[in-house]
Amino acid sequence: MYVKAPVSICLFPAAGYGTRFLPATKAMPKEMLPVLTKPLIQYGVEEAMAAGMNTMAIVTGRGKRAIEDHFDVSYELEHQIKGTSKEKQLADIRHIIDKCTFSYTRQVEMKGLGHAILTGETLIGHQPFSVILADDLCVNGDEGVLTQMVELFKKYRCSIVAIEEIDPSQTDKYGVIAGEEIAPNIYRVSTMVEKPAPADAPTNLAIIGRYILTPDIFDILRETKPGKGGEIQITDALMEQAKAGNVIAYKFRGKRYDCGSVDGYVEATVDLYEQSKKNDER
Numbered sequence: 001m002y003v004k005a006p007v008s009i010c011l012f013p014a015a016g017y018g019t020r021f022l023p024a025t026k027a028m029p030k031e032m033l034p035v036l037t038k039p040l041i042q043y044g045v046e047e048a049m050a051a052g053m054n055t056m057a058i059v060t061g062r063g064k065r066a067i068e069d070h071f072d073v074s075y076e077l078e079h080q081i082k083g084t085s086k087e088k089q090l091a092d093i094r095h096i097i098d099k100c101t102f103s104y105t106r107q108v109e110m111k112g113l114g115h116a117i118l119t120g121e122t123l124i125g126h127q128p129f130s131v132i133l134a135d136d137l138c139v140n141g142d143e144g145v146l147t148q149m150v151e152l153f154k155k156y157r158c159s160i161v162a163i164e165e166i167d168p169s170q171t172d173k174y175g176v177i178a179g180e181e182i183a184p185n186i187y188r189v190s191t192m193v194e195k196p197a198p199a200d201a202p203t204n205l206a207i208i209g210r211y212i213l214t215p216d217i218f219d220i221l222r223e224t225k226p227g228k229g230g231e232i233q234i235t236d237a238l239m240e241q242a243k244a245g246n247v248i249a250y251k252f253r254g255k256r257y258d259c260g261s262v263d264g265y266v267e268a269t270v271d272l273y274e275q276s277k278k279n280d281e282r
């Protein structure tokens with residue numbers, strides 16, 4: 001599908017159970033885990049804002065109310081710290097609340113990422129949209145990954161997935177693509193496989209948690225049968241678009257931390273801490 005409209009809304013599927021972080025995620029959403037003092041989902045919202053979006057659509061599930069509360073004013077708290085040195089610690093989130101509109105819907109049954117995205121249709125309607133999986137924390141100075149992808153969308157006007165080269169032994173944790181490199185770091189996707197065993201993987205180019213999707217994806221998702229793991233997979237729906245040549249994969253500039261895993265989360269925390277210390281010294 002060739003889409004003229006710009007990308008002005010970002011969808012955050014945030015209904016997963018986050019079992020790898022139990023017990024921390026028993027009563028608290030994974031997306032609220034902090035790296036330093038900021039929850040993962042706030043990094044995602046800031047990345048979307050930097051890419052020109054100010055409408056955020058969030059797919060939540062049971063036990064996720066903290067996300068809604070985070071993107072709302074807290075009058076008591078603000079009253080308490082007004083005029084103190086702590087006030088500046090709320091400045092960023094206050095700015096987000098002032099600039100953005102948030103809407104929410106619930107995924108009642110956890111039937112997979114594809115199903116979560118389809119649940120978001122009611123918030124998106126018929127327009128192209130971006131998707132951020134907040135547990136993939138991406139950093140790249142002033143030019144975020146979504147900013148890079150929006151630039152690419154202006155040229156190709158079709159669905160775009162962010163990819164990175166992974167260790168070939170890890171393919172069974174990702175959606176994996178193959179395709180022709182039509183420009184440096186840009187591929188026209190011909191094949192997509194969800195979590196292939198290393199021996200069956202067409203390449204080591206793995207999809208990470210950033211997408212731009214054209215709205216025809218919803219009709220495709222409605223018809224998509226449960227795939228790997230009995231879940232409705234976005235990779236299977238994207239493969240339908242890819243058959244018509246309508247999916248681009250983009251090897252982005254920047255660093256991704258898999259904050260859905262303990263190792264990635266600790267690495268992100270250490271790196272961002274060191275970076276913040278360096279900034280303080282300046």
Ligand code: UTP
Pocket residue numbers: 013014015016017018019020021030059107109110111112113115116133134135260
């Ligand atoms: P994950 O594969 O990381 O699953 O989902 P999870 O449940 O969040 O975490 P673990 O594996 O149990 O530790 C990838 C993304 O898709 C969302 C998740 O919130 C996460 O952002 N998701 C997944 C949904 O919103 N709904 C689903 O049914 C499945």
